[in-house]
Amino acid sequence: MSKKILLSGIQPSGKPHIGNYFGMIRQLLGQQDEYEVYALIVDYHAMKSVRNSKEMTENIKAVVLDYLALGLNPKKVTFFKQSDVSEHTELCWIFDTMITMPYLMRAHAFKDAQMKNKEIDVGTFNYPVLMAADILLYGPDLIPVGADQKQHVEIARDIAEKFNRTYGEGGQFFKLPEAMIMKDVAIVPGTDGRKMSKSYNNTIPLFAEYEEIKKCVMSIVTDSSEGIPKNVYAIHNLLRPASELLPLYESKAGKYKELKELLIEDLEKFIAPLRKRRKEFEKDLPKALAILKQGGEKAKKIAAKKMEEVREKIGVNVY
Numbered sequence: 001m002s003k004k005i006l007l008s009g010i011q012p013s014g015k016p017h018i019g020n021y022f023g024m025i026r027q028l029l030g031q032q033d034e035y036e037v038y039a040l041i042v043d044y045h046a047m048k049s050v051r052n053s054k055e056m057t058e059n060i061k062a063v064v065l066d067y068l069a070l071g072l073n074p075k076k077v078t079f080f081k082q083s084d085v086s087e088h089t090e091l092c093w094i095f096d097t098m099i100t101m102p103y104l105m106r107a108h109a110f111k112d113a114q115m116k117n118k119e120i121d122v123g124t125f126n127y128p129v130l131m132a133a134d135i136l137l138y139g140p141d142l143i144p145v146g147a148d149q150k151q152h153v154e155i156a157r158d159i160a161e162k163f164n165r166t167y168g169e170g171g172q173f174f175k176l177p178e179a180m181i182m183k184d185v186a187i188v189p190g191t192d193g194r195k196m197s198k199s200y201n202n203t204i205p206l207f208a209e210y211e212e213i214k215k216c217v218m219s220i221v222t223d224s225s226e227g228i229p230k231n232v233y234a235i236h237n238l239l240r241p242a243s244e245l246l247p248l249y250e251s252k253a254g255k256y257k258e259l260k261e262l263l264i265e266d267l268e269k270f271i272a273p274l275r276k277r278r279k280e281f282e283k284d285l286p287k288a289l290a291i292l293k294q295g296g297e298k299a300k301k302i303a304a305k306k307m308e309e310v311r312e313k314i315g316v317n318v319y
Contacts (some may be wrong), residue, residue, distance in 0.1 A: 006035035006180070007140040009042040009082075009131070012059035013049060016066055017203035018267075019188035019196030022238050025070060027182050028144060032076045038138050038299065039072065041081040041292075044089070045130065048123045064288050066206070069278035074291045082134065084296030087303035091133035091310060092126070095159050098166065099129060103158075108151055132156035135177055137303045142180040153179035167313040188238065189231050191220045204235070207275045210268055217264045227253035232263055239266045 008028050016025065031037060041063050043056065050056045060081060072079060082088055104110065107128050113120045128151075135143060135156045143153045160174035167173065187195060190202025197203070204216045222229040228249045236259075237245055252258050281288050311317045 003034070003036045004141040005038065005139060006031055006142045006144065007038040007040070007135055007138055007177075008144055009040055009045070009134060010063055010067070012041050012043055012046050012056065012063045014059060014198055015062070015203075016206045017196055017198070018206055018235070018238065019190070019203065021070070021206050022188055024144070024146070024182060025067075029071050031144070032073055035142070037077040038140065039067070039077050039079050040134065040299070042131075042134065043081050043083050045082070045127065048121065048127070061285065061289070064292050065278055065281050065285070068281050068288055068291065069207070069274055074295065078295050078298050079292060080295035080299040081292060084293070085137075085300050085303045087137060087300075087307040088130065088133050090307060091137060092130045094310065094314065095129050095132055095163070096126065098162055099159060104128065107155065108148075128152055128155040129159070132159045136160055136174045137306050138299070139175045139306075140177050141175070143177050144180040144182055147181055150179045150181065153177060163313075173309075173313060189234050191216055191231075193221050193231050204267065206271065207278050208271060209275070210272075213267050213271065214264050217260050217267065220260065222256050229256055229259060232256070232259055236263045236266065239270055 028037075028039070041060060043060055046056065046059070050059060064079075067079065068074075104125060107125075109127055110120065110125055113124055131152050132155055135153070136159070143156075145153060157176045160176055164171070164173050190196035190200055191204070192200065192202045194200050194202060205212065208216065217232075217235075220229070220231050220235070222232065233245070233249055236249075248262070249259060308317075
């Protein structure tokens with residue numbers, strides 16, 4: 001029996017942090033044996049926030065190095081970037097002609113931008129349609145998302161169903177993907193107690209050097225009324241089980257400096273091998289980028305075949 005297909009998008013938007021890893025990256029990497037995985041770097045999506053060509057180039061290279069260092073296996077995963085497969089934007093336009101503006105105005109990202117009185121670009125408005133094209137080209141069964149991103153999969157399903165009704169001649173031309181809500185996704189607190197996020201500037205970088213780890217941990221906010229500093233403990237609990245950690249924290253209640261020093265050492269033990277592996281890949285960047293290019297060539301063949309079928313369905317193939 002063939003494996004189910006799983007597809008996940010990766011934003012090239014800066015350095016990953018331990019919140020990214022324990023939140024989603026670890027789960028994705030753990031699925032590459034069980035599923036046929038497509039992992040795409042969504043560089044065109046990232047253009048909504050990255051408007052500097054040099055920054056974009058460096059971000060894409062960084063994502064390649066990051067994921068290879070973390071254990072992505074190119075023999076098991078089709079790893080590629082969105083811009084290498086022009087069929088994504090072509091299919092997006094076809095979907096654009098079918099989806100109404102009132103429908104897209106219900107999308108969370110658009111409504112959030114409206115509430116904040118932002119000057120909304122067309123990319124933000126159209127984001128879910130391009131995402132639907134990203135998904136539907138490869139016929140995935142599952143899309144791993146957090147609960148807050150489930151709507152994107154629902155929109156892709158709605159678009160697929162509308163295309164199937166309009167052009168599918170009663171059949172299911174586009175497979176309807178299911179949202180795979182990641183259970184037990186860690187909500188990792190940042191150094192200030194809020195959710196760890198680059199936008200809050202409260203992260204611990206996933207490939208940080210020792211001194212950077214030390215600086216980040218020592219800046220973790222603690223409450224003097226707490227015997228056990230909850231933010232320090234929550235981050236430490238990612239690395240050690242509660243059965244081992246809780247007695248240790250109880251025995252050192254109130255000794256925040258000692259507890260932070262223990263966290264620094266455990267983070268260094270966790271990060272050091274990843275950091276070393278990333279530097280090895282960095283020494284041969286052309287080889288790492290060749291992996292991405294090969295993945296793009298494979299994805300391009302699949303997408304091109306599907307788009308030829310789409311063109312046939314919509315009636316533009318006349319030769």
